[in-house]
Amino acid sequence: MTVKRDAAATGSKRRRSHRSADSRTPWPLAVLAAVASTIFVVPLIGLIGSAPWRDLPNLIADEIVVDAIGLSLVSSLVAAMLSVILGVPLAWVLSRSRFPGQRLLRAVVTLPMVLPPVVGGAALLFALGRRGIIGEPLAEATGFVLPFSLWGVIVANTFVAMPFLVVTVEGAFDSVDRRYEAAAATLGANRFTVFRRISLPMIAPSLRAGLVLAWARALGEFGATITFAGNLSGRTQTLPLAVFVALEADRPRALAISLLLVVVSIVVLVTLRDQWWRR
Amino acid sequence: MPPSFQGALVVVSIIVISILAGCGSDGDRRTLRVFAAASLTDSFADLAEAFEAENPGVRVELNLAGSSSLREQILEGAPADVFASANEQVMDDLVAAAAVSGDPAPFASNRLALAVPAGNPADVDGLADLADAELLVGLCASQVPCGQLASEALGMAGVTAAPDTTEPDVRALLAKVEAGELDVGLIYASDVVASTGGVEVIAAPALDGHSTRYPVAVLSGSTSPALADAFMIFVLSPEGRAILDRHGFGR
Known part of the structure; x- marks a missing residue:
């Protein structure tokens, strides 16, 4: 030009x-x-x-690290998926519906973004732990205990990650030109069809951005996970937990895992940012 | 940007800057920075308070974490005057790195205790229950002293534990046993004394022979070595001993 x-x-x-x-x-x-x-x-x-560049392959190929990589990928991806499945409807409700207590609900939903994750983890434990308000009846009825399990990690990850998706997507719903939705409605589409065929495609870029933010937040999650789900290699020890524990005894390994997290994050952020956010 | 927002920004900046400025201008107040193992949380809070009472104008800042985590902080140059470790190995590492001035002195010992939530809901009756996959079992991570002591004791007793979590510090483990989220955990005897949520101890004779010794030392990076020496002497004094006794530490 x-x-x-x-x-x-x-x-x-x-x-x-x-x-x-x-x-x-x-x-x-x-x-x-x-x-x-x-x-x-x-x-x-x-x-x-x-970083211990020369020993890097050996350090990363270690069984504990490989387990942590697998756990981190599974838990962060499932948490990101849950964030989309549950978070998009929540964002729509916050953006479009009007009901008493809505402002309060909006504040509560974004609370995990502000709260120290450890506090979030403790709150999850009080609610969903074996002695928790919901956890206790659940454990008695089904024998299912959330803490110290992979599901505990996923719940903790979702708790801290979903607000990022909700905030992003809610903002997008707010700024959608309502005339398109109105036009679809006049042409006979019911409200769910309007949501599915008009609103959702229009916010797609924000949805992708929110998804990436939520996934990234879940991948790096530490405080809520260790408080709520504990730390056991092969079951609940994700990469950030492995780094924390290794930092105290085996610094080269801690550095190797940290580097791995940095590389993965940068690759994902750079690719996605160019593809999705800059359009 | 609406004017009200700018106004708020200015007000917040002024508050933050004045607080930050206040931090550095403590004129005649002297601060002693003590790094202590997580298991010393309550006893060192009391020691610090008593030391402050005897030395007007002195403020003791406690940094409490897993011993090995503190070691890393010290090796990375964190400002610290005194270090109290939950085992000798961690202190030896610092001696080897020339981070300690003078000789470390042992000031306390601690034993392991098999702890269960109040009422022992899972009917734990001995060390062997740590191997029960049905129970929710917690240990300290093998990187921290209480985890090392636990694996040593379990190895001697021939018990292969089936932990559901390996906590990076003993207080986190205590909290989860207290809350009843774990059925049983191996913590320090002093943590049982510290527990406010009422954990119970199950007799486990196999643990008796195993204890960890706590050394204290003045660090070579200390900016007020005289005050640091005074604190170390206070920890080793009869008065300090009485406080440690009260918190369940052995000699």
């Missing part, structure tokens, strides 16, 4: 010249942005610099 600075004749050209001026960053912004980048780049350099 070529831009002529001096050609200010038409409105569209004026706008273009504005854009070109905007591309030169004002120095206060540049300085602060550089500081901001440093906060993220420096820890990464620390990690990469101290």
